[in-house]
Amino acid sequence: MMLTIQDFRKTYDDRPVLTIPQAVFSQGIHWIKGRNGSGKTTFFRSVAGLVPFEGSLVLADHYDIRKHPLDYRLRVNYGEAEPVYPAFLTAWELIRWVAATKRAPKQQVDELIDLFGIREFVKTPVGTYSSGMLKKTSLVLAFLGEPTLILLDEPLITLDQVTTNVVIEHIRKNRHQGVSFLLSTHQDIDPTELPVDSTCIIQNQTLAPLTQPV
Secondary structure: OOOEEEEEEEEEOEEEEEEEEEEOOOOOOOEOOOOOOHHHHHHHHOOOOOOEEEEEEEEEOOEEEOOHHHHHHEEEEEOOOOOOOOOOEHHHHHHHHHHHHHOOOOHHHHHHHHOOOOOHHHOOHHOOHHHHHHHHHHHHOOOOOOOOOEEEOOOOOOOOOOHHHHHHHHHHHHOOOOOEEEEOOOOOOOOOOOOOOOEEEEOOOEEEEEEEEO
């Protein structure tokens, strides 16, 4: 299995906000639905290894987030819904740092900068960026390295149609290369453009399947 979740529990101030007794994701694209405030972002940040939680996460039947924390995080990337970066940094500085930590191939940085169209502002401070520019920068960061799993929280918001098409096509390309995705979006997904292998929903403080994996 691509991702196995066991006895997951996330609390804030001893108040449970998300409990998942067990969930298994096969390789592919999985759509995570849920209302605002349901816990989607908490779930994504937990799977990405950015916030503490109780329970077990195992990637590719091998990389346990607790037993192999570095190897696990090296293989899991996360693109935030509304990214916030230090205003004085440039996209170039952020990309160089993430590329180093993710051991990204040298040519990949330039390829992603051009793919998502951030070349013209990549060396200006992010404090001057529009929401669309910030989103494009976050997408570059999300695809760096050689991940097994990419988490994309609302990947299409604030993007123009051209960039939206680029994102969808790049997800498809990476899927064919063996990369899996957990996507969260309020926008409808056209199955002819982006085939989804399963759909789940976060509600009532847990994760439940809406469709079975294919």
